[in-house]
Amino acid sequence: MAVTKRRESHPGEPYGLSDVDLIEMYRLVALARAVDERMWILNRAGRIPFVISGQGHEGAQVGIAWPLRRGHDWIAPFYRSIATCLTFGMSPRDIMTAQYATAADPSSGGRQMPGHYGSPAHNIVSVSSPVATQLLHAVGIALAAKIRRTGQVALTTMGEGSSNQGDVHEGLNFAAIHKLPFVFVVENNGYAISVPAAMQLSVADVADRAAGYGIPGVVVDGADVLACYAASRDAVARARAGDGPTLIEAKVTRLTAHSSDDQQTKYRSAEELVAERGHDALPRFREELREAGVLTDETEARLAAEIKAAVDDATEYAETQPDPDPATATRYVYAETSEGSGASAPSEASR
Amino acid sequence: MASKTFIDAIRETLADEMRRDPSVIVLGEDVGKKGGVFLATDGLWAEFGEDRVIDTPLTESMIVGTSIGAAVNGLRPVCEIQFADFIFPAFNQIVSEAARMRYRSNNGYGVPMTIRAPYGGGVHGALYHSQSVEAFFTHVPGLKVVVPSTPYDAKGLLRSSIRDPDPVIFFEHKKMYRSVRGDVPDTDYTVPLGRAAITHPGTQLTVVAYGLMAHYALEAADRVAEEGISVEVVDLRTLRPLDTETLLDSVRKTGKCLIVYEDNRFGGYGAEVAAIVAEEAFDYLDGPITRVAGPDVPGVPYNHVLEEWFMVNPEKIADGIRALAAY
Numbered sequence: 001m002a003v004t005k006r007r008e009s010h011p012g013e014p015y016g017l018s019d020v021d022l023i024e025m026y027r028l029v030a031l032a033r034a035v036d037e038r039m040w041i042l043n044r045a046g047r048i049p050f051v052i053s054g055q056g057h058e059g060a061q062v063g064i065a066w067p068l069r070r071g072h073d074w075i076a077p078f079y080r081s082i083a084t085c086l087t088f089g090m091s092p093r094d095i096m097t098a099q100y101a102t103a104a105d106p107s108s109g110g111r112q113m114p115g116h117y118g119s120p121a122h123n124i125v126s127v128s129s130p131v132a133t134q135l136l137h138a139v140g141i142a143l144a145a146k147i148r149r150t151g152q153v154a155l156t157t158m159g160e161g162s163s164n165q166g167d168v169h170e171g172l173n174f175a176a177i178h179k180l181p182f183v184f185v186v187e188n189n190g191y192a193i194s195v196p197a198a199m200q201l202s203v204a205d206v207a208d209r210a211a212g213y214g215i216p217g218v219v220v221d222g223a224d225v226l227a228c229y230a231a232s233r234d235a236v237a238r239a240r241a242g243d244g245p246t247l248i249e250a251k252v253t254r255l256t257a258h259s260s261d262d263q264q265t266k267y268r269s270a271e272e273l274v275a276e277r278g279h280d281a282l283p284r285f286r287e288e289l290r291e292a293g294v295l296t297d298e299t300e301a302r303l304a305a306e307i308k309a310a311v312d313d314a315t316e317y318a319e320t321q322p323d324p325d326p327a328t329a330t331r332y333v334y335a336e337t338s339e340g341s342g343a344s345a346p347s348e349a350s351r
Numbered sequence: 352m353a354s355k356t357f358i359d360a361i362r363e364t365l366a367d368e369m370r371r372d373p374s375v376i377v378l379g380e381d382v383g384k385k386g387g388v389f390l391a392t393d394g395l396w397a398e399f400g401e402d403r404v405i406d407t408p409l410t411e412s413m414i415v416g417t418s419i420g421a422a423v424n425g426l427r428p429v430c431e432i433q434f435a436d437f438i439f440p441a442f443n444q445i446v447s448e449a450a451r452m453r454y455r456s457n458n459g460y461g462v463p464m465t466i467r468a469p470y471g472g473g474v475h476g477a478l479y480h481s482q483s484v485e486a487f488f489t490h491v492p493g494l495k496v497v498v499p500s501t502p503y504d505a506k507g508l509l510r511s512s513i514r515d516p517d518p519v520i521f522f523e524h525k526k527m528y529r530s531v532r533g534d535v536p537d538t539d540y541t542v543p544l545g546r547a548a549i550t551h552p553g554t555q556l557t558v559v560a561y562g563l564m565a566h567y568a569l570e571a572a573d574r575v576a577e578e579g580i581s582v583e584v585v586d587l588r589t590l591r592p593l594d595t596e597t598l599l600d601s602v603r604k605t606g607k608c609l610i611v612y613e614d615n616r617f618g619g620y621g622a623e624v625a626a627i628v629a630e631e632a633f634d635y636l637d638g639p640i641t642r643v644a645g646p647d648v649p650g651v652p653y654n655h656v657l658e659e660w661f662m663v664n665p666e667k668i669a670d671g672i673r674a675l676a677a678y
Contacts (some may be wrong), residue, residue, distance in 0.1 A: 074424065109457030118456050125423060126456040130447045136413055137448070140420020140428075147376065147402050148425055167444075170413035177408070332458040333492045335516035 014227055015233070019294050025062050025225060026285055026295060027303050030084035032058040033282055034307045035092050038315060039099055039114075043260045047319070048099045051260040052115035056082035057187050059281020060220075060250035061157075062227030064185055068155060069234045074124040074141045076134035076156040079115035080187065085155060089122035092314035102321035103328075110324045132158055135184065137219045139171040142180035142239075153239045155232075157185035161192025161250075163206050172245065176213040179244035183235045186247065187222065189254035194267040210247040215222035222252030223281040226288075253279040355535045358528040360502035361391050361467075364509040365429060367539075369399050372427065375513060378405040379414055379431030379467075388433055389528055415441040415466060419449050419518075422464045429513055435470035435522060436482045449518040450493030462518070465512045471524040471563055471613060473662050478650030481658075483562075483614035488520050489591045489623070495544055496590040500565035504588055509544025511592060515544060524563040531566065545572040547594035549601065553583035556607040556676055559598060561587040561622055564611045564663060571585040571668035581674045588618055598624065599632050606637035609675050613663050616644035638678035643671040 012022045036055050040319050043051045054061065061083035065075065070089050077084050082095055094106050098117060107118045107126065118126030125137050138156035145152035162168075169265035177183045186206045190197045203209065210217025216238075220231040228250055235246035253276040257264040262271075289295035354391040355363070369375045377392055377399075383406035386393030396404040407414050411432055418428035432438045438445070465597045489496045497512055497519055499505040505523070512519035550565065551572045552583035560641040565586040572582040585601050587593065602608045608628050610621035643663055645651075653660045 001497070076420075105457075106459075107457075108455055108459075112455050112456060118459060119454070120459040125420075126452060126460055128447055128451065128455065130443055131417060132446060133448050136416025136444065137420035137423060140417035140422070141411075141424040142420075144421040144424035144426045147421075148374075150424075152424070154420070166440075167416060170408070170410040171416065173408060174410065174413050174417060232596055272434055327671075332453050334495075335453065336458075336462055 028062045029058045053256040054080040054082040056253040056255035059225040060222035063225040064232040065234040074123045074154040076138040078158045095312035096318040100318040103324040104321045131162035135171045142182040153181045155183040160188035172213045175245045179237035182245040186249040193258045207249040217247040222250035352534045357477045357531045360506040376403045395530040404504035411441040415444040422462045429465045432468040435468040451646040469525040470522045477653035481651035498522045498562040517670040545592040547597040550586045555581045559604045560611040567665045570665035603635040
């Protein structure tokens with residue numbers, strides 16, 4: 001009989017999460033951070049031209065994506081959604097080939113800037129740069145799920161800056177009217193590039209706005225992975241039961257500048273940046289799991305080695321992948337095989 | 352073969368396609384019980400129910416953006432923008448999202464969606480119920496833009512649009528809804544996208560037109576025929592992809608090209624047609640490429656005298672033909 005170590009507590013138990021679940025969730029948070037940190041190193045080393053980061057959002061992203069059914073439900077993410085995409089099935093290689101914009105980049109084949117992830121294989125909708133447009137796509141996916149009775153839930157996520165766009169109002173209103181299986185996540189890191197929340201929002205919490213649509217608005221600590229999980233689990237259950245959308249606002253932090261082209265010390269004080277480190281889900285989740293005896297020295301060492309190997313592998317893989325062939329740059333403006341009779345006459349293909 | 356109005360052809364096609372393919376849905380403002388402000392969707396709500404015929408709030412961006420998502424998840428939405436003049440709140444979703452989805456995802460996602468929008472003036476609609484907005488969209492790779500002129504083409508092209516794997520904007524000239532009739536077979540025929548039609552063969556001059564202007568071009572061609580001018584009318588039917596072959600074949604034959612469009616002249620769709628003809632048929636031209644188009648004011652004015660001043664009509668086209676023919 002195996003000897004079990006005396007356990008202080010079982011942090012997953014109230015949530016129905018096993019230790020295996022918790023360790024995997026922790027691995028994803030740590031993996032997303034490691035991939036992200038590598039991106040910055042590669043940028044500063046001149047290997048990749050641009051980085052847009054998810055550091056400070058990872059705990060919320062993993063906790064919120066966890067209750068969704070991979071390969072069945074849908075996510076319309078945004079440019080900070082590295083941990084979301086990893087949780088939903090994309091690999092470190094998938095993320096890293098996007099940074100290098102190689103032909104093997106599954107998000108866009110090197111056509112889009114890094115951070116514009118997408119994967120049909122994992123029901124992750126392609127990201128664009130105009131913000132908040134993806135909310136309507138997720139609402140449409142949820143509408144199709146309802147009409148086709150697929151049982152799918154669609155979740156979209158964006159920053160609080162994006163949440164001010166008109167598409168958010170139009171989409172939440174429609175999703176609420178039709179009780180669509182939809183979850184709206186706001187990852188509130190307090191800044192829209194340089195503009196602080198106080199100048200973006202007339203209310204304390206984006207979640208306050210949910211009342212205007214007659215839907216629940218939940219504020220959750222984005223550094224508390226399990227609280228994020230619980231909020232998402234409830235919202236997903238509500239959506240799947242036909243009770244309509246939920247707005248989840250996760251209060252996260254932005255540990256990096258907006259992007260590699262931004263200098264955040266121009267608009268954030270040194271004291272603030274130090275304080276933000278205290279609101280990071282990664283060390284907090286690690287301590288929580290260590291104190292509970294879920295994460296042992298041995299497990300942590302194994303995970304660290306695995307993560308380093310995965311990031312090294314992804315970097316080396318992406319480094320060696322070829323650029324897209326310019327001869328392919330005219331492909332996929334339109335479908336290349338016609339469905340039905342709507343085909344274009346071949347002679348006009350270039351027009 | 353039954354003679355039908357333009358709008359009857361559209362309504363029947365929507366119903367046919369919804370019967371044929373359960374993934375086809377219709378959404379827009381007043382498209383349900385009311386059947387649309389022009390009655391283009393009349394009867395669909397009763398036959399197909401509120402799941403597939405959805406009355407939306409007054410939110411054009413939502414109508415298009417949600418259709419994009421629904422298309423990504425297995426449906427073929429046909430959304431209606433009540434007037435083409437109101438399509439601009441959806442411009443970002445159409446141009447940044449629908450048009451670019453396939454390209455930016457390297458063929459990962461496509462958007463099989465049709466956007467129907469009544470356009471055009473001559474109906475006392477003033478600045479905001481009269482516009483021709485096609486040029487904003489023909490500029491964008493990834494979109495297909497269709498402007499039928501006959502009930503036959505409306506049916507065949509709408510079928511092709513709904514069945515197409517990419518986003519199609521389907522502009523219907525509202526003045527033609529009940530004023531234009533034509534024979535429409537009961538068969539499941541289609542008219543392929545990207546094929547123009549020679550609707551009036553001639554030898555001396557090519558008139559290129561689409562939508563209501565394709566009818567006015569025919570009237571003008573008849574008028575000048577009495578004066579001994581033989582005009583060939585090319586009805587483009589699809590603006591993008593453009594059937595350059597039919598266009599250039601006609602111009603190479605006649606040696607002269609007049610382009611007619613109702614939209615503002617400057618930077619209108621006809622400017623692109625002129626550029627293509629200039630680049631690819633210059634050696635065949637016996638005169639300048641000319642245009643008869645709407646004046647460059649910000650909209651069609653309401654007062655009937657002002658509206659008549661704005662609108663291109665058969666006589667203005669005939670004048671343009673005479674001037675070019677005399678060159």
